Amino acid sequence: MTATATMRPVRNPDARRHRTRPGRWFRRHERVVLGSVGVIGLLLIWEIGSRMGLIEDFFFSRPTSIVAAGIKEVQIPRFWNDVRVSGFEFATGYIGAVVLAIPIGLIFGWYRRVSYMADPWLNLLNSLPRVALLPLIALWIGIGIESKIAVVFLGAFFSVVIPTVQGVRTVDRRFLDVAHSFGASQRRLFTSVVLPGTVPFVVTGLRLGIGRGLIGVVVGELYAQTDGLGVIISRASSNLQPDRMFFAILIFTFTGIVGVESLRRVERYFQRWRPVREER
Amino acid sequence: MLTGGLALSAKEIRMEYRDRQTRQELVAIERMDLDIPEGQFVTIVGPSGCGKSTFAKIVNGLLPATHGTVEVRKAANGRDHAMVFQDSSLFPWYSVLSNVAYGLVCQGVSKKEAQERAMPLIRLVGLDGFEQKYPYQLSGGMQQRANLARALTVDPELLIMDEPFAALDAQTRELMQAELLRIWNASNKTVLFITHQIDEAIFLSDRVVVMSARPGRIIADIAIDLPRPRELRVKRTPEFVAYEEKIWNLISIQLTSVGGRTGEAA
Numbered sequence: 001m002t003a004t005a006t007m008r009p010v011r012n013p014d015a016r017r018h019r020t021r022p023g024r025w026f027r028r029h030e031r032v033v034l035g036s037v038g039v040i041g042l043l044l045i046w047e048i049g050s051r052m053g054l055i056e057d058f059f060f061s062r063p064t065s066i067v068a069a070g071i072k073e074v075q076i077p078r079f080w081n082d083v084r085v086s087g088f089e090f091a092t093g094y095i096g097a098v099v100l101a102i103p104i105g106l107i108f109g110w111y112r113r114v115s116y117m118a119d120p121w122l123n124l125l126n127s128l129p130r131v132a133l134l135p136l137i138a139l140w141i142g143i144g145i146e147s148k149i150a151v152v153f154l155g156a157f158f159s160v161v162i163p164t165v166q167g168v169r170t171v172d173r174r175f176l177d178v179a180h181s182f183g184a185s186q187r188r189l190f191t192s193v194v195l196p197g198t199v200p201f202v203v204t205g206l207r208l209g210i211g212r213g214l215i216g217v218v219v220g221e222l223y224a225q226t227d228g229l230g231v232i233i234s235r236a237s238s239n240l241q242p243d244r245m246f247f248a249i250l251i252f253t254f255t256g257i258v259g260v261e262s263l264r265r266v267e268r269y270f271q272r273w274r275p276v277r278e279e280r
Numbered sequence: 281m282l283t284g285g286l287a288l289s290a291k292e293i294r295m296e297y298r299d300r301q302t303r304q305e306l307v308a309i310e311r312m313d314l315d316i317p318e319g320q321f322v323t324i325v326g327p328s329g330c331g332k333s334t335f336a337k338i339v340n341g342l343l344p345a346t347h348g349t350v351e352v353r354k355a356a357n358g359r360d361h362a363m364v365f366q367d368s369s370l371f372p373w374y375s376v377l378s379n380v381a382y383g384l385v386c387q388g389v390s391k392k393e394a395q396e397r398a399m400p401l402i403r404l405v406g407l408d409g410f411e412q413k414y415p416y417q418l419s420g421g422m423q424q425r426a427n428l429a430r431a432l433t434v435d436p437e438l439l440i441m442d443e444p445f446a447a448l449d450a451q452t453r454e455l456m457q458a459e460l461l462r463i464w465n466a467s468n469k470t471v472l473f474i475t476h477q478i479d480e481a482i483f484l485s486d487r488v489v490v491m492s493a494r495p496g497r498i499i500a501d502i503a504i505d506l507p508r509p510r511e512l513r514v515k516r517t518p519e520f521v522a523y524e525e526k527i528w529n530l531i532s533i534q535l536t537s538v539g540g541r542t543g544e545a546a
Contacts, residue, residue: 174369181340181363182383182434192382196373273373273414 061242066250069243073232083251085227086217089145090255093152094213101160101209102202108161109168110194126162130154130212131219143224151220155212160205167201168194203267210259214252286353287438287470288316288339293348295334307495308334309345314489314498316438316470318353323473323481325527326491327534332474335496336363336442339472353470358435359383364427367447370415376402376426377411383434394433401429404463421452428460432467439469445480457483458512465509478531479515482506482523490527493534500530 026033043063049055050062057065073079108115108122130151137147175193184192221230229248236244295309309331316322324332337343339350340363352360362383370379377395380402384394402411405425415423424444431439445453457480464471464484475481481488482504490500504523506514514520 174365175371177337177342178363178365178369178371178382179386180342181365182386183359184386188386192371192374196371273416275416 058240059242061246065243066246069241070247070250073244073247079232082228082232085145086221086229089148089220089228090152090213090217093149093216094156094209096149097153097156097209097213098160098206101157101205102164105161105164105202105205106168106190106194106198109165109198110190115165115169122158122162122165125154126158130158131215131223134220134223138224143226145226147224148217148220148228152213152216155216156209159209159212160202163201163205163208164198167198170201171197199270200267203263203270207260207263210256210263214256218252285317286315286351287318287320288314288353288472289351290314290335290339291349291351293335293338293345293350295331295338295343296346310495310497312348312496312498316472318470319468320486321464321471321473321484322487322489323475323485324489324491325475325478325481325531326496327493327531328476329494330491330534331494331496332476332491333442336440336472336474339438340440353437355435355437358437359387360436361438361440362431362434362436364424364431364439364441364444366443367420368415368423370423370426370430372415375412375414376407376418379415379426380411380429380433382430387434398429398433401432402426404432404466405429406459419452420448421456424448424456425459428463432463432469437470439471441471441473443474443476445477446475453477453480454512460484461508461510478524478527479520482520482527483510483512483515488523488527490530499534500527502527 046055046060047063050057050060055062061069108118133154134147134151137150141147141150171194175197176189179189179193217228218230218233221228222234225231225234229251232248233245236242236248291313293309293312294307296305296307298304299306312335314322324335326332334343338345339352340361342363354360370376371382374382377398381391381394381398384397385391389397399408399411402408405428407422407425407429410418410422410426415426418426427444428441431441445456448456461484471484473481473484485504488500488502488504489498490502491497492499502523506517506519506523
């Protein structure tokens with residue numbers, strides 16, 4: 001209350017950091033830089049640990065050996081045949097699942113009574129670990145390429161159907177009111193309100209479906225060894241070749257990443273009406 | 281048939297509904313009779329939960345009344361009625377232009393023509409230059425301008441406005457009230473306006489209809505005899521304040537008579 005009271009400037013603790021030029025550069029590219037450090041760092045530890053004998057390279061291999069194995073592998077004609085087979089199984093099963101799942105999901109979501117009838121089955125089949133059906137599927141349609149397509153299909157189908165139904169059901173009442181109030185036809189109601197509101201849910205399902213579909217390919221091929229990348233994995237395992245296994249596994253991983261990333265782009269296109277959410 | 285000169289005639293409207301949780305039969309609207317002559321601006325005010333928004337929905341055909349009839353003047357061309365909804369009822373996935381053109385597209389007008397016909401209304405509500413923006417890029421006030429334009433595009437005989445400014449901040453709301461009067465002067469529609477703001481009701485209207493607390497019914501129908509065109513300044517005149525006091529008294533009796541229970545359900 002007296003003349004001795006002093007004023008203290010308020011300082012934002014963040015304000016002092018990143019004042020220098022490299023500091024600012026780092027701040028802008030923080031994500032990429034730290035991500036690369038994380039990846040490269042771990043690979044280095046693996047490589048060095050393996051060379052020093054701390055990591056048993058007989059079982060765990062090492063990054064450089066995996067690269068070398070990969071280079072050798074791609075020169076074998078049989079490898080490309082395996083890639084083609086696995087790719088075909090995945091693409092056919094996945095696309096088939098999506099083409100069926102989206103319209104079916106829309107119908108189930110829209111017609112409440114239809115969905116009441118279908119719901120128990122959807123839940124049952126979704127909770128069921130689909131790979132458990134593999135022996136049964138093999139019994140029905142053999143161990144050829146068809147059974148693997150079927151497993152991929154089952155994995156992806158339910159991943160897409162369930163969120164799609166969810167999306168249609170959670171369409172905002174307000175927007176339906178607006179459409180009704182302007183006398184929109186059923187078709188217009190669907191295309192102007194239901195579909196746009198459901199897109200985010202569908203894309204989520206598509207993304208989930210990629211992972212589930214890939215599981216289908218691997219497990220299907222491990223179960224019934226005819227052709228495909230799964231066969232490379234299982235054969236390399238019995239021949240004690242971890243580097244070849246890792247290479248095949250990496251191909252699956254890579255496929256998953258590319259698929260999910262391209263879907264993210266599709267999603268961004270369909271969602272351009274949404275404010276861009278900045279990560280902190 | 282509507283008798284000459286009426287834009288809306290609602291007779292013996294009663295609305296009951298069943299509360300999903302308590303499984304009780306509730307009466308939202310006890311009885312409403314309301315005639316609106318062509319070109320008149322009528323506002324319904326009432327405590328929250330009195331059924332005024334429900335009434336708007338019944339008039340707009342979104343809800344079936346339990347009892348009673350609503351007649352709206354048949355439009356020569358254009359729609360009989362159109363509604364301006366509360367906040368954020370623009371389709372977030374459409375641009376302003378597509379949103380405003382929506383009503384016409386619903387009537388089967390081609391997209392191109394609908395957008396051409398929407399442009400003058402976008403200009404009328406002062407949104408030119410924003411027609412390609414998405415709703416999230418607009419302020420609340422601008423969104424409600426677009427909302428108004430969307431309803432006007434179908435050239436309705438009756439414009440129903442359900443608390444369109446309720447979510448706006450106080451200053452924007454005042455501005456929008458003045459804007460609405462300007463636009464109304466230019467279009468000369470019959471308007472049924474719903475609000476809980478007494479000053480808003482008086483400022484805008486030719487007639488203010490006061491509703492009771494639930495179950496809703498009309499307890500007063502007051503002609504507002506203030507010269508037009510009105511500017512915001514009119515709100516500080518003694519005549520205006522007298523209207524405000526009169527209506528507030530009617531509503532405050534409603535609030536106390538139910539012991540403050542009115543806020544429990546909308």
